[in-house]
Amino acid sequence: MITLNALDLALAAGLVLTMAALSWRMQLGLSGQLLIAGMRTVVQLLLIGLVLKALFANVDLLWVAGISLVMLLAAGREVMARQQRRFTGWWGFGMGTGAMFISSFAITVLALTTMVATDPWYDPQYAVPLLGMLLGNTMSGIALALDRLTSTAWQQRAVIEQRLMLGATRLQAIAEIRRDAMRSGMMPIINAMAAAGLVSLPGMMTGQILAGSPPLEAVKYQILIMFLISAGTGFGVTAALWLGSKRLFDERHRLRLDKLTGPRNG
Amino acid sequence: MVELERPGMNGLSVIDLCTRGRGPYSLHIAPGECISLRGDSGSGKSLLLRAIADLDPHDGQVLLDGVACAQFTAPQWRKQVALLPAESHWWKDEVGAHFSGEECPWFETLGFSAETMHWQVSRLSSGEKQRLALARILMNTPRVLLLDEPTASLDAGNAAAVETLIGEYRRDTGAAVLWVSHDARQAARVGDRHLQLSTTTLIEGAP
Numbered sequence: 001m002i003t004l005n006a007l008d009l010a011l012a013a014g015l016v017l018t019m020a021a022l023s024w025r026m027q028l029g030l031s032g033q034l035l036i037a038g039m040r041t042v043v044q045l046l047l048i049g050l051v052l053k054a055l056f057a058n059v060d061l062l063w064v065a066g067i068s069l070v071m072l073l074a075a076g077r078e079v080m081a082r083q084q085r086r087f088t089g090w091w092g093f094g095m096g097t098g099a100m101f102i103s104s105f106a107i108t109v110l111a112l113t114t115m116v117a118t119d120p121w122y123d124p125q126y127a128v129p130l131l132g133m134l135l136g137n138t139m140s141g142i143a144l145a146l147d148r149l150t151s152t153a154w155q156q157r158a159v160i161e162q163r164l165m166l167g168a169t170r171l172q173a174i175a176e177i178r179r180d181a182m183r184s185g186m187m188p189i190i191n192a193m194a195a196a197g198l199v200s201l202p203g204m205m206t207g208q209i210l211a212g213s214p215p216l217e218a219v220k221y222q223i224l225i226m227f228l229i230s231a232g233t234g235f236g237v238t239a240a241l242w243l244g245s246k247r248l249f250d251e252r253h254r255l256r257l258d259k260l261t262g263p264r265n266g
Numbered sequence: 267m268v269e270l271e272r273p274g275m276n277g278l279s280v281i282d283l284c285t286r287g288r289g290p291y292s293l294h295i296a297p298g299e300c301i302s303l304r305g306d307s308g309s310g311k312s313l314l315l316r317a318i319a320d321l322d323p324h325d326g327q328v329l330l331d332g333v334a335c336a337q338f339t340a341p342q343w344r345k346q347v348a349l350l351p352a353e354s355h356w357w358k359d360e361v362g363a364h365f366s367g368e369e370c371p372w373f374e375t376l377g378f379s380a381e382t383m384h385w386q387v388s389r390l391s392s393g394e395k396q397r398l399a400l401a402r403i404l405m406n407t408p409r410v411l412l413l414d415e416p417t418a419s420l421d422a423g424n425a426a427a428v429e430t431l432i433g434e435y436r437r438d439t440g441a442a443v444l445w446v447s448h449d450a451r452q453a454a455r456v457g458d459r460h461l462q463l464s465t466t467t468l469i470e471g472a473p
Contacts, residue, residue, distance in 0.1 A: 158355045
């Protein structure tokens with residue numbers, strides 16, 4: 001494996017700086033954002049690199065659990081931030097976070113104990129990247145699905161209430177909207193599976209090949225990951241939508257949009 | 267007297283109903299009776315109907331034949347205590363997809379035919395939608411009808427057909443009817459009693 005030195009990275013950084021200068025000359029208004037994002041990449045990745053190095057040196061369940069919790073909370077915050085209209089109070093954060101916890105953690109533990117079978121099962125070299133990939137994808141799916149659910153319910157309140165007036169239960173009244181939300185949450189991973197290898201080489205597989213793994217070994221890992229991600233996203237989105245569509249109504253099957261915050265400005 | 271003719275039926279009782287800072291309202295509609303309801307726009311007529319249909323949180327009691335709303339599941343209640351809103355909504359492409367059965371016994375009176383089931387919702391006029399919405403809610407055979415200006419977008423002929431149909435329906439089934447109307451002559455025609463709504467109370471009076 002060819003290791004990169006500081007000069008290699010400086011050359012790549014030079015390209016970004018050139019692009020920032022170009023943007024400044026063309027008055028695109030992107031140079032500031034580009035530079036800040038670039039610096040965040042360097043700082044955040046160096047930090048996580050150090051954390052992982054320390055973690056790999058001290059294999060301890062408590063440490064792995066700690067970093068998993070931090071990852072989960074960050075993902076939960078991200079799901080909440082991506083909602084146009086989110087649930088008020090604790091639910092706005094808890095719904096997405098709870099759904100991710102159930103699906104991502106269960107699938108990761110299952111994979112670590114059976115399919116990857118590391119020793120110990122929480123070996124951070126496998127546990128942390130695996131959980132990270134699952135959380136990242138489940139997070140996108142849940143954020144998309146919940147946003148679709150709440151914004152459609154808001155737009156179609158008249159139709160939902162019309163169905164309630166005709167004697168529909170809350171589940172019947174929101175069934176189509178929930179199905180649409182499920183579809184938009186699952187679409188990215190279905191598309192990624194369908195296009196894998198044809199349109200794009202998945203990032204993890206590319207990384208393993210760059211690191212010197214035999215291509216077929218990398219492919220097997222990628223297939224495993226894709227399957228885990230699609231199952232994890234599916235379970236996570238299902239749980240989030242189940243909680244979300246229940247929460248949109250009260251026990252008397254009334255549509256309660258007062259449980260959502262107003263649209264986010266900007 | 268009407269109660270004696272229909273044993274077990276007691277109609278709709280509303281006792282001290284408060285919703286969204288309005289009320290308390292109390293009223294009773296006997297089986298087969300029709301009460302006309304008038305009030306300035308913004309006086310909360312629609313909110314009162316929504317609360318009776320249990321679509322909004324409310325305080326106070328609503329009873330159907332002496333049984334409290336809370337004793338029913340909400341969907342059961344709304345099938346019995348049917349709200350016909352001023353504007354109807356449709357979510358499928360074809361008219362028929364919104365009806366539980368293949369046929370609707372009220373189509374002919376309302377000027378429709380069996381063919382209407384295959385009409386496209388997107389091509390309905392507002393008057394057609396209003397009449398079809400009435401037929402749709404009657405398919406649940408409700409015991410109480412809460413009608414929010416059911417003839418607002420109809421011409422005189424169709425309005426008369428709707429008045430006739432609702433009259434027949436309440437005579438045949440003993441349904442209690444609460445009819446919101448802006449038209450004093452219509453209120454006089456259809457109502458046995460007449461109520462006027464203000465934000466705080468209901469006053470019995472002339473149509």
